[in-house]
Amino acid sequence: MKRRSHSEQHHGKRPRFPGAAASTSPQDEMEDKTPSNPRELTQNPLKKIWMPCKNGLPEKHISQRKVCMTNCPTLIVTVGLPARGKTYISKKLTRYLNWIGVPTREFNVGQYRREFVKIYKSFEFFRPDNEEGLKIRRQCASAALNDVRQYLTEEGGQVAVFDATNTTRERRETIVQFAEQNGFKVFFVESVCEDPDVIQENIVQVKLGSPDYTNCNTDEAVEDFLKRIKCYENSYETLDEVLDRDLSYIKIMDVGQRFLVNRVLDHIQSRIVYYLMNIHITPRSIYLCRHGESELNVNGRIGGDSGLTPRGKAFGKKLSQFIQTQGISDLKVWTSQMKRTIQTAEALDVPYEQWKVLNEIDAGVCEEMMYEEIQDHYPLEFALRDQDKYRYRYPKGESYEDLVQRLEPVIMELERQENVLVVCHQAVMRCLLAYFLDKTAEELPYLKCPLHTVLKLTPVAYGCKVESISLNVDAVNTHRERPENVEVSRMSKEALLTVPAHQ
């Protein structure tokens, strides 16, 4: 089975008809298909999806709904003065959309400018009377829009985030026309903020480290950047309730304290608005760990609902000590509804909440089996899983792809919260980690999440700092690497080559 790249994976699934799954097509209309003979169904062996077939072969790639996004691609356009968080929002939104399965890419015009104008001299480049500068900036914006068009029309992209100041109505109108010509929907995201502390913090966090200022000291950089902002201020035309009443947009004011939302057109825009209204920039840390070592772990068995081994319990105690040394005010603790995570949280002696959606991936008919047994009873399934571990669904069970959908409310609530410790499971933790560290669908199922190790995630600049803290309690290894041979015809030995040792 061909491995598809992240951006390709949805190509065939993108609905081509207004709000519809591609279960029929214009070609079908021309066939002699009488309604009295509905098509036979076959179940796709990888994802266990029922699809119509002819002579036993699948006919059309039906769009199974994770999220039905939109019929046409969406162009998200940021608006705002420098240091208002546009790039922060762009990157975060891109990460979120990709994680929930919407192929998204950001296009930062500043980056195009940096590639064009190799060396940044000073704010003078941005002066509104600098003809040369204006010309270059316009060219960069055009180049970026050109790449946007290519991404959305030829590379299977669903959403493009056009990250630039876009502070004049004229510039925005150009973009709207570009979108109309290409059949893209436009959604503006404006960030308005006049709090000098927030702007200062912004500059310190992300501008000082910018390639533009590698050869400046802090004070010089800050001074230059403030002058840069000034260059935009006179011509800044904020999105207006009256003048821009026909546009679709969200105006974020004062770092999320207030929002103005206009003409949300479809599902994806609604989700974007919901997401943007839930994120915040208050410093905090998210701790992810698995339950302590369980009885089934030790026996090399997957799934189930077993209790902790003595070492697993020891981890619980170490975890409690670790949490206390972290000195976190108001730490929320979340577990799944499986015994092993709850037992682990109990050792912390603090209140915790149980989430069913944090339960481990359902291995269906393979629940409580050892990999050796899966190979023995279901060698085909075992091979398919190795071929595409992200999309593979266990018979009567789930796939990583399903897990991500089920975990989306957890991510949304994590965004809302501040300090949280999530005690969960291997596959679940991989999914959550992939969101924070922007991992692809291919990387996600192989992320290393060993037992008895806490990952501390702290948002910093545009991303996430991750510290891995092993609590020094031995545990069995449960990480199975992708073997070399993933062919259906492979031998047992090859299939089991990477199974970690167990009792």
Add this chain to the structure above:
Amino acid sequence: MMRGCSRTRLTQNQGTAVCMTNCPTLIVTVGLPARGKTYISKKLTRYLNWIGVPTREFNVGQYRREFVKIYKSFEFFRPDNEEGLKIRRQCASAALNDVRQYLTEEGGQVAVFDATNTTRERRETIVQFAEQNGFKVFFVESVCEDPDVIQENIVQVKLGSPDYTNCNTDEAVEDFLKRIKCYENSYETLDEVLDRDLSYIKIMDVGQRFLVNRVLDHIQSRIVYYLMNIHITPRSIYLCRHGESELNVNGRIGGDSGLTPRGKAFGKKLSQFIQTQGISDLKVWTSQMKRTIQTAEALDVPYEQWKVLNEIDAGVCEEMMYEEIQDHYPLEFALRDQDKYRYRYPKGESYEDLVQRLEPVIMELERQENVLVVCHQAVMRCLLAYFLDKTAEELPYLKCPLHTVLKLTPVAYGCKVESISLNVDAVNTHRERPENVNIHRTTQDALHTVPPHV
């Protein structure tokens, strides 16, 4: 179990996904008459209750109607009518008193205080009331100046109001428009500057535009999301189950079997029915189980598969007959009859779990217009309970027979439901709650209500 979690107020929410809020929330509507406040209040209340947040609405107009038995005319609402003002203030107080009781003594989590609340003074009174009692306040204002919308509003819900039972249409409309005028001069809309410390959402022009200020917690965030997704465009939602399946006929639950010949016949009838309905742009959704997909295939239109529409997972009881469940798991079978909503099959799900999993479907149904959902018995019961405002106790026993389509059309404050049987015979899969739900009951008592099967 969970210790010390301040959220134990939600007695039935043990183990449910999210801790809603630490303290109760008071939602306060704001707006001139005929701006949809009661529509929003009722809908929001229905949604919150369905997702498991105990919510009740308190309509001050209702208190007024109980106090002033007979409504004479708009004169009652004149701003210079001292008597009227006094009565209205008393009614608001009485309602707030009931709010306090509901939130502090009756286990309520959210109260919706539905009144015009058009002056800053009145709102300030409410804010103080909330502060004294430890409630969070969230304002929901509806602003609309489109005369067509207001007219339609009056026709849809005011003409039928108890206030106007003895008037003809023209009289009622004329009086009501004068009633609105009584409020206009003193109307102080929520202001970006003056009210910057309040938490609120201002809905403008029936959802075209929103101003959202200081969303404080999860429940407010969910409320905002919901309010931003609902609309009032007329449409219908069609709910039905898959055609009769092989396992159905054998009295077995769950599984992933295909349709019987009668089930396939239903598919054809469904196709004809849909065509006669003449719906433009009908969306069709199915689960990812073979039987719903087979049914949709017969419609010969595009459809979308949703995994979250799959039937309730019966865990270890999958593909069993009720007789076998009684045989192998008599305790489980009795527990299920004792509390069918909360009961979770071993390694399976409960109706309560189903509701949580179906919430995104409801949200998307709210966004959409004409939709046909081809699903399953337990799933359909959950969706139906949302539209028809059924309690957790009623939900698992709602009748959703095979080969019957339910057409739901929003009307006034609720939902009209038409049940259309497509006249294709099918086995009955509805098991009523037996009289004896005691764990020591006899097998005969347990199986008393099992519908006949092959």
